Amino acid sequence: MIKNDTWTLGLNLHLVVPRINVLPQNYPDIGPCSRGAGVSPEMDATGSVAAVESALDRLNKQRGELEELWAARKLKLDLCLRLRLFERDALEVSSRLELWSEELQHTELSRDTLQAEQLLRLHNESVTHMQSTTFQVLQQGQELAQVFETSGLSLMADSQYSAQTRVQVLLEFLHEREMDLEDLAEMKRVKLEQCVQLCQFQNDANQVISWIRNGEAMLMASFAIPICLQDAEQLKKEHEQFQVAIEKTHTSAVQVKHRAEALISANHYDPQSIRDIAEEVTKRWQQLVTCAEERHKLVTASLNFYKTAEQVCSVLDSLEREYKRDEDWCGSSNEKVGGTAPCDKATMVSQLINKHQEQKEAFLKACTLARRTAETFLKYTSRSLQYYSYQGEAGTRNADNRVKNILEKLLSQENKVLEHWTQRKKRLDQCQQFVLFERSAKQAIEWIHDTGELYLSTHTTVGQNKEETETLLSEHNEFKGTAKETRERVKLLIQLADSLVEKGHAHASAIKQWVAAVDNRYKDFSSRMDKYR
Structure with missing residues (x-):
């Protein structure tokens, strides 16, 4: 209706003003015409120039007043139109804000990283669009309020509120709604970012678990029971290389743990899932560490056994050769009756007997140590077979038979050395x-x-x-x-x-x-x- 009133007023004014403007344009022709007809300036009102000029002045004055009225009327109508347009836009934005509010209160989450990132990007774009739309309407209202203030016009928006009050109320309402929605949008943004962080955390954890599986596969592929010292030394080198290889995995597993603690400390919306993921990584890592420790124990036990057995067998061989030698420690074959023997001969023989006894205790302890290292080696062999679920029975039998043969050889040498030791002890006692x-x-x-x-x-x-x-x-x-x-x-x-x-x-x-x-x-x-x- 306001648009129709404005259009009608403009149409009437455009019809009247040109007609008034035509009169001054034709006014110069009036004088010659009147003078040619013998009309003097002193003619009466019915045909005098003064009367015409007076009429023109009144018309010009009325035209000016009409233009002023028209301008004032047009300004009011324009302001009324802008007010109604602002009310319409404010109502529309208010409805949109209400819909946005409902959307912001329902957050869709995804455990897929790409989808979670897309949801976050769409949310940010939606918030930007909301802020832009609201800003435009608020700016429109502020400009309208400024126009009302500078024009000095007082219009009534309805029967209760003036136009300025109406605009201010709508501005405050929209601003409050915008602030409320920004709070909701921030909460949703934080939750969506936490969702993305959870997806990334899950991916990192999956990567670490994949590395752990690779480590387990490496252990399984390189698992073997040493059957000699060379095998044990080779297995030791492989195990050291494996430890270096999984060091990065250990660092990553520790980072997953610290990342989980940081996310939980930041009040993540799903702390239980984070704990479950971190615990799964820790559990798998501990399993790998346990398997690695078992192989380390197997490597150490095999090295100890084969080295000890080799050293003990070498010592027993040396002692056997030494005890087989027939020596005259007291020099009785060279001693002449009536001669003077060294005064420390008895002391020397006594020292030899003590040393001989110490040698016996030493090689018996060495043999006992070799048997204990064999027991330890076999124990860790059995445990490693259980940890790795190893099915290679042939390799197991070879290792067991190898250990058994070494122990039998060791026992045989020990008995021979004991026999020769006893004979030597008898000779020393006789000396x-x-x-x-x-x-x-x-x-x-x-x-x-x-x-x-x-x-x-x-x-x-x-x-x-x-x-x-x-x-x-x-x-x-x-x-x-x-x-x-x-x-x-x-x-x-x-x-x-x-x-x-x-x-x-x-x-x-x-x-x-x-x-x-x-x-x-x-x-x-x-x-x-x-x-x-």
Whole structure:
């Protein structure tokens, strides 16, 4: 209706104004015409120029007033039209905002990364469009309010509110609705971004799990039970290379864990899914680590067993060759009866016996260690077979048979070495017996030579008087007691020598020589002793 009023007013004005404008244009022709007709300026109103000019002035004045009225009327009608258009646009935007509000409250989520990113992009585009549309209407209202303020016109929008109040109310309403929707849009944007983050987190976790599967496949493909030291060393190199290869996977698994903690700390809308994903990665990684640790234990156990077995067998071979050698540690074959042996010969033989005993304890411990390393190796072999669900029975039997053969060889060598050790121990004991016997024989001969014969050679006369004789008799009795002790020792030596010779002592010949020497020296000394007495 406002548009029709404005159009009618404009049409009437355009019809009247040209007619008024024609009169001044024709006015110059009036004067000549009137003068040619004999009309003077003083003619009456019916035909005077003044009357015509007066009429023209009134028409010009009325035209000006009409134009002013028309302009004022047109301004009001234009403002009314703009007000109604603004109300219409505001109502339309308000309806759209209501629909957008409902859309923003229903968030569609996807676990597909591309779709989630597309939903986020569409949301941002929708928000941008909403803000642009709302901004245009708000700007339109603000411009209309500014026009009302500068024009000074007072129009009524309806029976209750003026046009300016109506515009202000609509602006405030739209602004509040826009703020509410921006809050909802921000909440939805955050949720959609978290959805994208969840998808990316899932993809990263899947990638780590894929690497873990590759690691498990590498372990399975390279799994083998070493049957010799070279195999164990080769498996050790492969395992070290594997550990280097999965180091990146370990770093990525740790990053997944930290990423999960960060997402949960940022109040993600689905923390449980994040925990489940992170726990799955941790679980799979721990399984891989457990399998790797089991193979590491298998590698270590195999190296320990084969190295220990090799070293122990080498030591046993060396000891067997050493114990087979026939050595005369006491030097009885070169010892001359009556000669002086080194004073530390007994100590040396005693040290050899102690060393021999220590060697026995050492190689027995080494054999026990080899058996324990074998048990450990077989234990980790069995455990690894369970972890890897290995079906290669032939390889298992080969390893078991190899270990069994090594242990049997080790036991055989151990028994041989023990046998040779026992024989060597017997020879050392006999050497010690001989050295002690030799020392006792030398002590007896030395006493006869240094003490007994010296006494007899220095006591060749009797006393010149009774006192000297009694003194000599007292010394003789004391000497006789010492000689008696020596005689008993000589008897014991002879008995010991007979016993050792009967048992087949290794140094029987030397013992007989020493016994004969002691017996002869003592018999000679005893004969002289009887004469002196």
